[in-house]
Amino acid sequence: RIAYVNGQYVPHALAQVHIEDRGYQFADGVYEVCLVVDGKYWDLDGHLARLKRSLDELQIAMPMSENALRVVMDNVRKRNHLPSAMIYIQVTRGVAPRNHIFPVGLKPSLVMTVKPFDLDQSDAKAAKGIRVITQPDIRWGRTDIKSTGLLANAMAKHAASEVGAGEALLIRDGHITECSSSNAWIIDKDGVLITHPKSHEILSGITRETAKACAQELQLNVVERPFTLDEVKAASEMFLTSASSVVMPVIGVDSFKIGDGTPGPITKRLRESYKARARAL
Ligand code: PMP
Numbered sequence: 001r002i003a004y005v006n007g008q009y010v011p012h013a014l015a016q017v018h019i020e021d022r023g024y025q026f027a028d029g030v031y032e033v034c035l036v037v038d039g040k041y042w043d044l045d046g047h048l049a050r051l052k053r054s055l056d057e058l059q060i061a062m063p064m065s066e067n068a069l070r071v072v073m074d075n076v077r078k079r080n081h082l083p084s085a086m087i088y089i090q091v092t093r094g095v096a097p098r099n100h101i102f103p104v105g106l107k108p109s110l111v112m113t114v115k116p117f118d119l120d121q122s123d124a125k126a127a128k129g130i131r132v133i134t135q136p137d138i139r140w141g142r143t144d145i146k147s148t149g150l151l152a153n154a155m156a157k158h159a160a161s162e163v164g165a166g167e168a169l170l171i172r173d174g175h176i177t178e179c180s181s182s183n184a185w186i187i188d189k190d191g192v193l194i195t196h197p198k199s200h201e202i203l204s205g206i207t208r209e210t211a212k213a214c215a216q217e218l219q220l221n222v223v224e225r226p227f228t229l230d231e232v233k234a235a236s237e238m239f240l241t242s243a244s245s246v247v248m249p250v251i252g253v254d255s256f257k258i259g260d261g262t263p264g265p266i267t268k269r270l271r272e273s274y275k276a277r278a279r280a281l
Pocket of ligand 1: 180208
């Protein structure tokens with residue numbers, strides 16, 4: 001496998017950044033994960049726009065132009081002979097002697113890696129649906145920035161995996177924010193789709209935005225408001241959205257079944273609609 005590190009394409013096993021990279025010492029950096037299926041990038045404009053936004057919020061410069069980033073992404077993918085892949089892009093503030101106060105105008109570090117993605121495998125998982133567990137949302141107050149500081153997310157998802165669940169549903173101040181690496185949605189008894197509004201409390205998913213557009217095309221009602229665990233338990237369907245899981249049905253939360261405990265019909269339609277939209281790009 002080949003990785004991209006600061007201007008060079010290198011064997012994955014030999015790819016390195018300096019020990020005083022601020023990404024390593026302070027999680028002072030941001031990332032994006034985006035999907036390419038059969039050579040077609042899904043929602044790439046949205047992912048690159050969010051990368052720029054995350055960097056702006058942290059006063060880190062874009063390491064290169066958006067177009068140059070697209071070229072590097074394609075190079076990494078092709079050098080790894082992967083028509084379908086998850087592409088990981090990470091930009092950190094750069095290398096400097098350890099000090100909380102950062103030098104202004106440091107040269108950012110840019111790293112890209114890829115891993116294979118198999119849409120059929122993802123479809124097979126979606127056909128079964130996943131179970132989730134609830135966890136307290138103990139993350140910092142700016143989770144709208146796609147920061148590499150993911151310790152709370154990692155601990156929550158690890159707790160889920162230890163009991164065989166696929167995701168951790170995060171609860172803050174009595175309402176659901178999102179999951180450890182995806183946005184959470186419920187569908188109520190009237191068929192209304194509900195998801196947390198954009199705010200500093202969630203990462204505004206690119207998949208969430210496209211799913212919203214798909215829902216509107218399907219003439220479904222979408223309401224963006226916080227919802228509670230009681231509403232989750234009473235929901236007729238639940239699903240998650242993220243670049244890597246697309247639209248993923250949830251069949252149970254903790255010890256509760258959602259609906260009849262199988263992926264819901266509206267969720268299935270939404271996933272199909274999402275894939276059709278991506279294929280038509
Ligand atoms: N929330 C969190 C915390 C995430 O890490 C992710 C995925 N990286 C998402 C939501 C979904 O975002 P997207 O649809 O852009 O992948």
